[in-house]
Amino acid sequence: MGHSQLAKAQNHQRIVEIAGQRLRETGLHGIGLAELMKEAGLTVGGFYKHFESREALVGEALEAALGYWQAALQSEKGPTFAGLIDDYLSESHRDRPGTGCVLAALAGDIARADERTRDLCTEKIREQIELLAGLAGGGSGKSGRALAILTYSALVGAISLARAVNDDLLSREILDSVKKSLRRRERDRKQGVRRQPGKRAQRRA
Amino acid sequence: MGHSQLAKAQNHQRIVEIAGQRLRETGLHGIGLAELMKEAGLTVGGFYKHFESREALVGEALEAALGYWQAALQSEKGPTFAGLIDDYLSESHRDRPGTGCVLAALAGDIARADERTRDLCTEKIREQIELLAGLAGGGSGKSGRALAILTYSALVGAISLARAVNDDLLSREILDSVKKSLRRRERDRKQGVRRQPGKRAQRRA
DNA sequence: TGTACATCAGTGAACGCGCGTTCACTGATGTAC
DNA sequence: TGTACATCAGTGAACGCGCGTTCACTGATGTAC
Secondary structure, eight states, X not given: OOOOHHHHHHHHHHHHHHHHHHHHHHOTTSSOHHHXXXXXXXXXXXXXXXXXXXXXXXXXXXXXXXXXXHHHHHHTTSOOHHHHHHHHTSHHHHHOGGGSOHHHHXXXXXXXXXXXXXXXXXXXXXXXXXXXXXXXXXXXXXXXXXXXXXXXXXXXXXXXXXXXXXXXXXXXXXXXXXXXXXXXXXXXXXXXXXXXXXXXXXXXX | OOOOHXXXXXXXXXXXXXXXXXXXXXXXXXXXXXXXXXXXTOOGGGGXXXXXXXHHHHHHHHHHHHHHHHHHHHHTTSOOHHHXXXXXXXXXXXXXGGGSOHHHHHHHHHHTSOHHHHHHHHHHHHHHHHHHHHHHOSOOSHHHHHHHXXXXXXXXXXXXXXXXXXXXXXXXXXXXXXXXXXXXXXXXHHXXXXXXXXXXXXXXO
């Protein structure tokens, strides 16, 4: 319980990390500072030694949470399109919003948030789409980007619905069905792209 | 400002309707009773002559709002799959969450809501999927349902992302791109189904 | 049709609680000599 | 290496505000005679 600079930095990071989880679990207004600080092993009073306001913490936490997801995706050293879909639409992801995709958990809240927060998310969404488009196929054409946007939308929507739904059977059906549809979509496109030199070859096969 | 039974019923309906809009606009915890009653031309005190609690109002409002969407879809007398997609992914829908799809606006909040609310939404989601599956094609096969689920997920996700995004260009791109992708998907499937008797006919064309 | 009365939708103020924020204080940290 | 001192992370209580809920009261509604 020292007051060293190191301890402060560690505490700061811990608060941000916990906030990132709880915000995704309970919504942007779902948790109070007292509870948050307690969970970090501290008391409320100290909060303002770290952040200017609750809003400032939310900003930092969202930024970190968005970055975390990004990192997780890229660190998988060359994740595949199909692998990414399977991860995203897993029951594990559905049941752990706290460590999952920020947009799936908070899209509604973000749409109503201040401009700075929305700026942040806009850039992250842009990056995600580009990442997906890159994975979708070597082609730099528009269809890769279109597939990326469709895929991203379907992922976010499917997880949102699967979480909203109360019936485990329906919830799983949503995850599995979208998983299969998206996988097939990518497969179809890849085959189309690879046989590019002669389009007639597709018909012969 | 009478106290008649008729007036009460009208006030009740008005409160529910306004709540349905404001909740979709500001989230399940985004608006207070005082403001709500004021907007309905009443004062806070009278609230409990209509509802047992705030929670009860939210339940009624959500049920009405979900029903409203359902009705709008069906009253379009035989809406088409493509028409439905265009309506859902319109800028008008994006910019008016208050009168739009409950799930697109509140999926996050609903996932965290009490069981009764989630039950309600689960049934509505089931109905929507069946409605879409019915429109997707005459075939009663599994692929119609899979397309319905993919479509529904993509719709909810696309509108959620388009609302979260701050950049109007990217927002429109998401709407338009998903619109096109889904339209094509349905077209492809319809062609496949209609030429069922002889699969070879597809290759000849 | 007219009159007395019970009902109850709606009013406006007050209550109580939770939560973000502030503040005086503590004591370990780290620096200047 | 020791010592005196300034800094500041963290404490715990208090403040103020907003919001859901309660309550005594009002007066129009609608009913019984």
